[in-house]
Amino acid sequence: MPLKLSAKITGHPLFLAKFTLVCVSEKPRSKTKNTFLKKKEVKKSFTCSQCGKSFRRKYNLEIHKRIHTGEKPFTCTQCGKRFSAKPNLDIHMRIHTGERPFTCDQCGTSFIQRPALKEHMKIHTGEKPFKCDQCGKPFIRASVLKAHLTVHTKEKPHSCSVCGKRFSLPQTLQVHQKTHTAVREYMCFECKKTFTSARYLKQHQIIHTGEKPYKCSHCDMRFNQSSNLKTHERIHSREKPYKCSHCHKRFSQPAYLKLHESIHTGEKPHTCHQPMALFRFLTST
16 A cells, blocks of 8 residues: 655744654545546547448447448338337337327427427527528528528439429429329319329418418518518518529529529520511500
């Protein structure tokens, strides 16, 4: 056991003091403290030989390796879908069981996963951490921002296999493809018109009800579609997200941008089918 020497002063303060050396046994370090210090000095890391990514635990490395090997040992007994990790399977099973353990304390909406609840809470807090570097518009999620950026880049990576029409979002392509398959399972009971999605049916039904549920936050104008409200609010915000690829001019609506770009391309999409003489006569009257 290690020893520690300490000096003890004795005698009257006015006279010569006597120093006495006293042996004091130092308390040994606890096992927990020694273990902590040892771990602090040497941090073990397990590195993937495929991509170089490191992990503190060997178990996490083993799970990670399945990305490279494609191994998915955990199978759903309901639908047969396979997973690389047991926790992922457990979360997936909630789709079949209907379990939604994470509930919003503001509106009562429930979610399968905690991250989904965390994302949802941004609706109530108004938090929009992802900002477009082109027009400054903020978004709740990175995925929504990514979809928005196609407005500026005009990127349309999703192509229809039937007609070749291209779309910026896979959801939009999915709805479009129903026009070829003639799947229009949503019917209006007022006029018997059918639609490819419930959203389109709901938008159509407003024609019959005359309802205008979307109100401008800046003035008293109301709209029957959220897209019309969104376009209108750009008058107040002066937002112009659509930029010309030939010059620096910007526009609030894609239709205005398309019309403007025809100046650069020389395109004249609207052709008069009347003889030129008749056209001159009509314009002169």
